[in-house]
Amino acid sequence: MLCFPHSHQSTNSYMKYSSVDDVISMPDADELVKHGNFFRDKTTINYALEQAKENESFNAVMIERAYFVVNENNSYTKNPVFNKIDEVNIIARKASKLLQDEIDKGNSNYVTAGAILDQLIVADVKGVSVMDINNSDWVANNPLTKAMISCIGANHDQPNINAVISDRVIQYYQYKMEERASLDLDNYVKGLTDALLLTVFASNVETSTATDRAGFYRELREMGNTPSDAMHIKNYL
Numbered sequence: 001m002l003c004f005p006h007s008h009q010s011t012n013s014y015m016k017y018s019s020v021d022d023v024i025s026m027p028d029a030d031e032l033v034k035h036g037n038f039f040r041d042k043t044t045i046n047y048a049l050e051q052a053k054e055n056e057s058f059n060a061v062m063i064e065r066a067y068f069v070v071n072e073n074n075s076y077t078k079n080p081v082f083n084k085i086d087e088v089n090i091i092a093r094k095a096s097k098l099l100q101d102e103i104d105k106g107n108s109n110y111v112t113a114g115a116i117l118d119q120l121i122v123a124d125v126k127g128v129s130v131m132d133i134n135n136s137d138w139v140a141n142n143p144l145t146k147a148m149i150s151c152i153g154a155n156h157d158q159p160n161i162n163a164v165i166s167d168r169v170i171q172y173y174q175y176k177m178e179e180r181a182s183l184d185l186d187n188y189v190k191g192l193t194d195a196l197l198l199t200v201f202a203s204n205v206e207t208s209t210a211t212d213r214a215g216f217y218r219e220l221r222e223m224g225n226t227p228s229d230a231m232h233i234k235n236y237l
Contacts, residue, residue: 003039003069003151027051029058038062039069039151046157052168056175063144063172070147080144080176088121088128089138090173093166094189095121099197113193113200120196135162144169 027047032038038048052059064077082090095117102110118133139145139162148165158164174182 003066029055033058033061036061036065038065039155042155042157045152045155049156049158049164049168052171056171059168059171060175063148063169066147066151067144070150071143076143080173082142082173084125084128085132085138086142088125088133089135089142089166090170090185091121091125091189091192092118092133093135093163093170094186095193097167098190098193109197109200113196116200117193117196120192124192135166139165142169144172 027044029051032044032048032051037044039045048058048062052062064074067077068074096114099110099114099117103114118130121133122128122130139149145162145165148169149161152161152165174185177185
C-alpha cells in the first residue's frame with residue numbers, strides 16, 4: 001500500500017537530487033500539506049511527526065491523509081468519535097505523561113500513583129476493565145492510530161512509535177472537538193492525577209521528609225486542590 005500519492009506532474013518532490021540539492025529538498029510543511037506526501041520516506045516521516053507536535057492543522061491533515069489512503073474513504077474523519085475503550089486509553093496516556101518525569105526520577109509517590117492509575121480510571125469510566133487500557137492494543141485497533149501505523153511501518157527513527165502516534169491522534173481528537181469538550185478533557189485528566197497524587201502522598205505521609213511534604217503541599221495549593229477531592233482513591237492503595 002502506498003501512503004503517498006502518485007503524480008504525473010514534474011515536481012521536485014519525486015526527483016533524485018545530488019548531495020548538495022538534498023539539503024535544499026528537505027521536507028517543507030506547506031508542500032506536504034499541499035501534496036499529501038507525509039509518508040514518502042523516513043526523513044519526511046520523522047519531519048512530519050515532529051512538525052505535527054506544534055501545528056494542529058498540519059497534524060490533522062497528516063492523520064486524515066493516512067486514514068484516507070488506508071481506508072479509501074473519509075467517513076470516520078468527517079465525524080470522528082471515540083468509544084469507551086478509546087476514552088480510557090486517551091485518559092491513561094495523558095495522565096501517565098503528567099506522572100512520567102517523576103516516575104523516571106524514582107519518586108515513590110509517583111511510582112505508586114502510576115501503578116494504580118488504570119484502576120482509578122476504570123472505576124470512574126463505567127463499562128470498561130483494566131485490561132482495556134493497553135496502549136499497544138489501542139494503537140493496533142483505533143481507526144486513526146491503525147492507519148498511521150500502516151503508513152509509517154518501520155520507516156522512522158522514533159524510539160517509541162506507539163507513544164508518538166498516540167500523542168498525535170489524541171491531539172487530533174482534541175483539535176476536532178468543541179473547544180469546551182477539549183478543555184474539559186484536559187481538566188478531568190489534571191484533576192484525576194492531582195487527586196491521585198494527593199491521596200498517595202497522604203497515605204505515605206509518615207515516611208516522607210519535611211521537605212517533600214512542604215514541596216508537595218505548595219504544589220497542591222497552586223493547583224487549588226484540597227484533601228477532600230480524592231479520599232475515595234485510598235481504596236486502591
